[in-house]
Amino acid sequence: EAQVTQNPRYLITVTGKKLTVTCSQNMNHEYMSWYRQDPGLGLRQIYYSMNVEVTDKGDVPEGYKVSRKEKRNFPLILESPSPNQTSLYFCASSLGQGVAGELFFGEGSRLTVL
Amino acid sequence: AQSVTQPDIHITVSEGASLELRCNYSYGATPYLFWYVQSPGQGLQLLLKYFSGDTLVQGIKGFEAEFKRSQSSFNLRKPSVHWSDAAEYFCAVGPPSGGSYIPTFGRGTSLIVHP
Numbered sequence: 405e406a407q408v409t410q411n412p413r414y415l416i417t418v419t420g421k422k423l424t425v426t427c428s429q430n431m432n433h434e435y436m437s438w439y440r441q442d443p444g445l446g447l448r449q450i451y452y453s454m455n456v457e458v459t460d461k462g463d464v465p466e467g468y469k470v471s472r473k474e475k476r477n478f479p480l481i482l483e484s485p486s487p488n489q490t491s492l493y494f495c496a497s498s499l500g501q502g503v504a505g506e507l508f509f510g511e512g513s514r515l516t517v518l
Numbered sequence: 519a520q521s522v523t524q525p526d527i528h529i530t531v532s533e534g535a536s537l538e539l540r541c542n543y544s545y546g547a548t549p550y551l552f553w554y555v556q557s558p559g560q561g562l563q564l565l566l567k568y569f570s571g572d573t574l575v576q577g578i579k580g581f582e583a584e585f586k587r588s589q590s591s592f593n594l595r596k597p598s599v600h601w602s603d604a605a606e607y608f609c610a611v612g613p614p615s616g617g618s619y620i621p622t623f624g625r626g627t628s629l630i631v632h633p
């Protein structure tokens with residue numbers, strides 16, 4: 405089954421404790437992206453990747469890091485989480501550059517930073 | 519820069535009534551247009567998309583959308599709403615060709631369905 409898998413789905417952590425949210429897709433998609441969803445603000449893009457070893461900042465990259473060492477994986481790293489990063493996070497993937505196709509989303513990871 | 523506006527934050531309809539969710543975009547050319555639905559506790563799922571051709575697009579779950587170039591709009595419609603349609607709906611726009619594909623999402627419209 406074609407899917408985007410995120411883990412963990414729910415996480416409560418404390419300020420400053422590094423964490424990683426994993427994202428994996430099994431569709432051989434080139435394009436992957438991270439979004440955060442906050443009430444009244446919709447979806448805002450954090451980082452995206454056009455292919456392996458190619459990443460770029462989205463609209464709200466501050467406080468986040470990503471890496472794309474393999475095509476299928478695109479982890480989101482919070483080196484020193486702060487309460488303003490409490491949010492619902494979505495990973496998404498698509499066929500790739502120059503191909504405006506459907507975005508496939510994971511089920512989301514709800515993060516609370518105390 | 520491209521942008522998407524969903525003017526209605528919340529829409530309330532009765533079950534069985536018709537529905538129209540508004541979406542306006544700003545872009546220099548005709549973009550690719552999408553509607554996604556987010557059911558409670560779920561990720562986003564594509565309802566329908568418009569690339570070119572017929573301006574009335576059919577999607578899943580009985581939804582349709584009409585692209586109107588003169589109004590820069592891509593409104594989502596459904597003739598008869600079911601209680602299971604209660605969800606958050608997002609309009610998105612992407613560049614039409616070449617270069618990178620970086621979609622922009624609207625802020626979403628929350629649909630409430632009364633029995």
